[in-house]
Amino acid sequence: MKFYRNHRLFFSAVASLFIFLTVVIAIIPALHNQLSYAPLPGSEPLAGDALKGKAIFVANGCVACHTQQVRNIAMDRTWGNRPSIAADYAGIRRTDIWRNTATLMGTERTGPDLTSIGSRQPSDVWHLLHLYAPRSVVPASIMPAYPWLFEEKSQAAPGDTVVNVPPPFAPADRQVVARPEALQLVAYLLSLKQTPLPDGTASPDFLYAGTAGNETAPAATGTGTGIADGATLYAANCQACHQANGEGLKGAFPPLKGSPIVTDDDPSRILTIIMKGYTSREKEGYPAMPPIGVTNKLTPSQIHSIINHERKSWGNQAREVPLEEVTKILAGIAP
Numbered sequence: 001m002k003f004y005r006n007h008r009l010f011f012s013a014v015a016s017l018f019i020f021l022t023v024v025i026a027i028i029p030a031l032h033n034q035l036s037y038a039p040l041p042g043s044e045p046l047a048g049d050a051l052k053g054k055a056i057f058v059a060n061g062c063v064a065c066h067t068q069q070v071r072n073i074a075m076d077r078t079w080g081n082r083p084s085i086a087a088d089y090a091g092i093r094r095t096d097i098w099r100n101t102a103t104l105m106g107t108e109r110t111g112p113d114l115t116s117i118g119s120r121q122p123s124d125v126w127h128l129l130h131l132y133a134p135r136s137v138v139p140a141s142i143m144p145a146y147p148w149l150f151e152e153k154s155q156a157a158p159g160d161t162v163v164n165v166p167p168p169f170a171p172a173d174r175q176v177v178a179r180p181e182a183l184q185l186v187a188y189l190l191s192l193k194q195t196p197l198p199d200g201t202a203s204p205d206f207l208y209a210g211t212a213g214n215e216t217a218p219a220a221t222g223t224g225t226g227i228a229d230g231a232t233l234y235a236a237n238c239q240a241c242h243q244a245n246g247e248g249l250k251g252a253f254p255p256l257k258g259s260p261i262v263t264d265d266d267p268s269r270i271l272t273i274i275m276k277g278y279t280s281r282e283k284e285g286y287p288a289m290p291p292i293g294v295t296n297k298l299t300p301s302q303i304h305s306i307i308n309h310e311r312k313s314w315g316n317q318a319r320e321v322p323l324e325e326v327t328k329i330l331a332g333i334a335p
């Protein structure tokens, strides 16, 4: 066979085939995608600390356990208000000349999807505690700790971001201070939110709605079926900070067990805290509570179940508040 003996002819045939396939399989579809998709009108491009934080997310291998894609199947409803679409990833640019775009969609979900973690968990303090020692906020967590994003100092300097780590996770006689890398990573996590579709655009459907996956999804984002009892709703919306035993975390999140606000005969204050957030206890070292009722889009009936659960748990004993009373007070609280 002359073709195989002629090395010039053989090499150029193989090289042309390789180039032809690269153009057809990779380059043309990529150009086509670039022309067809644009970021959604309301989306904000990553900038500043959040952009640096993305590099730290990549460097620490977070993508090995966390996806950033809401698939259009009902069991993914917990992770976002709508399935992810191509436009969600269109704003992503090449990292540098050698490296391609890091879309970070991920392939494994050992931990939760992070597409809308910025809305689901808007507290920077929670994220810092969680990165320093995941089990300080989620007792059964199997996520690794990232202590190198923090510094242990005997005396924090002015301007340092001190993280009030609860015992037994706190180092003895030393303060935990977040390094800039930790703050940038948290800025990136808080920037992760689904951009709403422009008015009038039909959202793609979640498939297999009505099957088992749908009912079991906790209504963390308020988009589930909404039929959940107070304990489940508490676990999905409040437990990350106030903990399963209602005792909170020393120096980070106050207890709801025995809290006069929770057991108050008049539920106005707790309802205002849920809808507007809360910052009255800064002197005791507590950070601000985000307006969880708004960020998690809780309905009046969900809030009704949550507060009654809190009023009757962990030894709290307060009267059951009827739904009409909750709805009436909520109507008077402008978000």
Ligand code: HEC
Residues within 6 Å of the ligand: 057, 060, 061, 062, 063, 064, 065, 066, 110, 111, 112, 117, 120, 121, 127, 134, 138, 140, 141, 142, 143, 144, 146, 185, 189
């Ligand atoms: C070995 C797997 C693994 C790696 C690597 C990992 N995580 Fe996690 N992550 C988990 C698991 C499991 C959970 C659920 C338990 C928990 O909340 O701690 C979780 C939870 C989270 C949550 C809370 C999600 C929610 O919905 O409450 C955030 C935020 C998070 N991880 C961020 C990160 C970041 C940032 C990194 C990289 C610095 C990272 N994770 C690396 C496994 C991992």
Ligand code: HEC
Residues within 6 Å of the ligand: 122, 123, 126, 237, 238, 239, 240, 241, 242, 252, 253, 254, 255, 256, 259, 260, 261, 262, 270, 273, 274, 278, 279, 280, 281, 282, 286, 287, 288, 289, 290, 292, 293, 306, 310
């Ligand atoms: C991201 C963490 C976080 C989540 C989630 C959260 N809280 Fe809070 N909560 C706080 C912090 C921090 C404070 C203290 C704020 C301050 O006064 O500085 C607080 C304070 C409170 C208080 C006042 C307690 C007292 O005695 O002073 C109530 C009541 C409360 N939260 C209820 C809720 C309910 C109900 C939910 C769920 C719907 C919830 N919280 C979810 C962080 C959180």
